[in-house]
Structure formats: structure tokens, C-alpha cells
Amino acid sequence: MLASKVLGQSPVSTCFLLAALLATLATGSGCNRSAPAASAMPTPKVTTTAVVQQETIDSDEYTGQTEASETVEVRARVFGYLKTIDFSDGDFVKEDQPLFTIEPDEYDAIHQQSVARIALNTANLDLAKAKHARNEKLVKTGAVTPEEYEESVAAVLSAEASITAAKADANRTAVDLKYTVIKAPISGRIDRAFVTKGNLLTGGQASGTLLTRIVNEQPMYVYFDVDERSLLRYMRQRAATRETAPGSLRDVGIPCYLQLADEADFSREGKLDFIATTVNRTTGTARIRGVFANADRALAAGLFVRIRIPVSEPYQALLIPEQALATDQSIKYVYVVGADGTAERRPVELGSSRGNLRIITAGLKVGEHVIVKGLQRVKPGQKVEAEVLAATLPPTTVRKPVTHAPAAEKPPSVAPATEANPSSPETKSSRPPQER
Numbered sequence: 001m002l003a004s005k006v007l008g009q010s011p012v013s014t015c016f017l018l019a020a021l022l023a024t025l026a027t028g029s030g031c032n033r034s035a036p037a038a039s040a041m042p043t044p045k046v047t048t049t050a051v052v053q054q055e056t057i058d059s060d061e062y063t064g065q066t067e068a069s070e071t072v073e074v075r076a077r078v079f080g081y082l083k084t085i086d087f088s089d090g091d092f093v094k095e096d097q098p099l100f101t102i103e104p105d106e107y108d109a110i111h112q113q114s115v116a117r118i119a120l121n122t123a124n125l126d127l128a129k130a131k132h133a134r135n136e137k138l139v140k141t142g143a144v145t146p147e148e149y150e151e152s153v154a155a156v157l158s159a160e161a162s163i164t165a166a167k168a169d170a171n172r173t174a175v176d177l178k179y180t181v182i183k184a185p186i187s188g189r190i191d192r193a194f195v196t197k198g199n200l201l202t203g204g205q206a207s208g209t210l211l212t213r214i215v216n217e218q219p220m221y222v223y224f225d226v227d228e229r230s231l232l233r234y235m236r237q238r239a240a241t242r243e244t245a246p247g248s249l250r251d252v253g254i255p256c257y258l259q260l261a262d263e264a265d266f267s268r269e270g271k272l273d274f275i276a277t278t279v280n281r282t283t284g285t286a287r288i289r290g291v292f293a294n295a296d297r298a299l300a301a302g303l304f305v306r307i308r309i310p311v312s313e314p315y316q317a318l319l320i321p322e323q324a325l326a327t328d329q330s331i332k333y334v335y336v337v338g339a340d341g342t343a344e345r346r347p348v349e350l351g352s353s354r355g356n357l358r359i360i361t362a363g364l365k366v367g368e369h370v371i372v373k374g375l376q377r378v379k380p381g382q383k384v385e386a387e388v389l390a391a392t393l394p395p396t397t398v399r400k401p402v403t404h405a406p407a408a409e410k411p412p413s414v415a416p417a418t419e420a421n422p423s424s425p426e427t428k429s430s431r432p433p434q435e436r
Contacts, residue, residue, distance in 0.1 A: 045374060046387070051364050054316070054354075057310045061307065061309075062225070064304070067221045068216055070186050070188065072188075078102060084101040093190050093214065097183060111173035195209060195211055217301065218295070220293075221289050224287075225283070234252075252272070268292055275289075319360070324372045333347045334364070337384060
């Protein structure tokens with residue numbers, strides 16, 4: 001009605017005009033060219049690598065801190081002025097090597113006085129013995145009184161006691177004189193000299209001037225804290241030796257391996273030799289110590305290091321790069337490229353890491369190829385153009401079998417993957433049935 005009023009025509013005429021307009025539009029659109037067909041999606045290019053196999057072991061890893069096996073603070077035992085410093089800062093010194101000299105003149109004079117007192121008292125003893133010998137003869141004839149005879153006996157005893165006291169004093173002064181030359185109490189690496197020549201040093205066992213420190217870094221200790229479950233496992237291993245040994249952790253000989261902050265591998269081998277007697281009630285952890293020979297002196301006290309402790313027998317593990325893994329909520333999966341170039345989404349179960357590789361415990365088999373680059377461009381069942389990247393293996397973690405644990409049944413050996421043998425038997429779980 002509104003349109004008819006605007007156009008000034010009847011409703012019938014208006015409807016006729018609208019129908020004609022729609023027909024014209026339909027005819028015009030039919031003259032246009034047909035819409036182009038959708039272009040085919042290009043085949044995505046991806047990079048794949050083979051699932052590889054390597055003999056490995058499971059292990060626990062902890063963060064620890066190194067500590068020298070021996071540490072000594074070198075202090076002055078006697079008063080005096082520092083005369084010489086007989087080492088260079090940071091040297092490796094041997095036990096009994098001279099380090100400092102305190103001016104010895106006064107102590108040498110005191111010692112000579114003590115030695116002279118011994119000679120003086122020796123002469124007095126000789127005189128007292130001679131008088132005693134005369135009085136012993138004369139007392140029989142009555143030429144001397146019994147009192148005089150007894151005095152001669154006491155004089156001999158007094159002279160002997162004086163000699164004993166003089167010798168003791170000489171020994172003390174000899175010790176003071178000896179302490180004017182300060183020697184290394186242990187072998188090891190010495191710190192800098194904290195006091196320079198010419199300074200007055202305070203002596204004493206507790207309050208003596210601190211001169212330097214010496215640390216023995218061979219062997220080197222590493223202390224770290226372990227959780228209760230790990231502690232119980234190590235203690236059960238220790239209990240297995242109680243029939244032939246006292247049961248200390250040192251007797252078990254559990255190996256451990258150390259990694260420095262700038263190292264990629266756990267190349268330094270040591271042994272566990274101590275467990276704290278109690279568990280920390282607040283943290284539920286216990287302190288354990290590993291000992292390392294440190295033959296190359298690469299370990300210094302106070303370093304933070306990583307410690308690895310083997311907890312299984314060697315077994316064959318399947319490995320893939322970490323970048324091949326994708327996540328769908330809590331599900332880990334990979335894309336496997338088949339022989340026909342089709343990408344298949346495959347859920348997997350993960351084990352521990354080995355450098356930039358991850359152990360796969362279920363879902364893959366040796367020789368299959370997984371996508372490591374281009375995951376975002378792939379959909380399940382889609383054809384892909386794959387470029388094969390050579391697989392690399394991490395440094396082996398197998399050092400030696402864990403001889404203190406019962407032998408576990410090892411899975412059948414599977415040959416490593418090669419291009420000529422891509423279809424090795426599937427291993428759903430390469431790990432031995434051993435309780436972690």
C-alpha cells in the first residue's frame with residue numbers, strides 16, 4: 001500500500017511492476033559468466049624423520065652442590081709480625097709445605113732460655129748428688145746430723161724436679177717457635193693470603209688471625225636431596241648387602257653421574273656413599289652424598305650440578321624428536337607418514353627425555369616416519385610431500401648394568417631402523433617390566 005501511494009498507482013499495477021523487475025534481474029544475472037570452480041588445495045610439504053632405537057636405562061635426576069672433601073682455615077697460633085708469605089694465591093700445595101713465617105727472634109730467645117735452664121738444673125742436680133753421697137757416708141760416723149742428710153736427699157729430688165720442669169718449658173717454647181713457620185695441614189688448593197707482610201698477627205687456637213683457606217678437591221663431594229620414594233628404593237638396595245656387608249650405602253656401590261652447567265652429557269662417574277640418618281620432616285627429603293674422584297680438577301666447591309642415578313637395567317627404547325609431539329588437551333600424538341604419503345594421527349605414550357629426543361613407550365614402531373616440521377599444515381588422512389631428515393641419536397646413557405638390582409627380563413632385540421628395513425616388529429612398550 002505504501003509503495004502504491006508513493007508511485008501513485010493501484011496495488012495491482014504495483015505488483016505487476018515488481019514482478020517485471022524481478023524477472024529482469026533474473027534475466028540479467030543469467031547473462032553473467034558462471035562462478036569459477038574452487039581450485040584444488042596444494043599438497044603440504046613437511047619434514048619427517050625415522051623412529052630410532054637405542055639401548056638406554058631409566059634414571060633419577062637431581063640438582064646438587066659440590067663441596068670439598070676437606071676444608072681447613074689456616075690461622076696464626078702465636079703472636080707476632082708476619083715476615084714472609086711463601087706461596088702464590090691459588091696454588092696447589094702439599095701437606096707440610098711452608099706457607100707463612102712469623103718473626104721468630106723473640107720465640108727463639110725464649111726457647112734458648114728454656115734450654116739453658118735445663119743445663120743449670122742439671123748442674124745443680126750433680127752438686128746435690130755429690131753432697132748426698134758424702135752425707136751418706138758421714139751420717140754413719142755421726143759427722144753429719146740426720147737432718148743434714150735428709151736435706152741432701154731433698155736437694156737431689158728438688159734438682160731432678162727442676163730439670164723436669166725446665167724440659168717441659170723448653171718443649172713449650174719449642175712448639176711456639178715451631179708455630180712461627182705455618183705449614184699446610186692438608187694437601188689441596190689454597191686461597192689467597194688474607195693478610196699481607198708486616199701486619200701484627202693475633203695468636204690463639206680460637207682467636208688467631210685467619211690467614212688463608214685450603215680445600216682438598218680430590219675427591220669432591222656432591223650433596224643433594226632426594227624424595228621419600230627414591231630414598232626407600234636406595235635403602236632397599238642397601239639392605240640387600242647386609243648378609244656380607246654392614247649395609248652402608250658406600251658398600252652397595254650405587255653409581256651416579258654428574259653434569260656441569262656447560263656440559264651436555266653426564267660424563268663424570270662417581271658413587272653414592274652416604275645417606276643422612278633422618279628425613280627432613282618439613283620437606284620429606286633426605287640428604288645424600290656422591291663422591292667423585294675429580295682427577296682433572298674440573299670440579300670446584302660450591303658449583304650447582306645435575307646428578308643422575310641409574311634405576312633400571314638397560315633396555316631398548318624408541319626415540320623421536322620433541323618437535324614431533326603435538327597435544328590435544330591431555331593426549332599426546334604424532335603424525336606418521338605411511339609409504340603412500342598419507343599422514344596418520346597416532347596417539348603415543350611418553351617416557352623420559354634424552355637430550356632433544358623423547359622416549360616413546362607405546363604407539364610407534366621402529367622405522368616409521370613422523371613429521372617434525374609442518375605439523376600445522378597437516379590434517380589426518382591428508383597426502384603430504386615429505387622430505388626425510390636423517391635421524392640422530394643422543395649420547396648413550398648406558399654405563400654399566402645395575403648389579404645390585406635383580407636382573408629383569410629384557411625384551412626381544414630389534415634391529416635399528418634403516419631405509420632397507422622400515423618394517424621392524426612393533427614394540428608396544430620397549431621398557432622391561434620393572435617397577436619405577
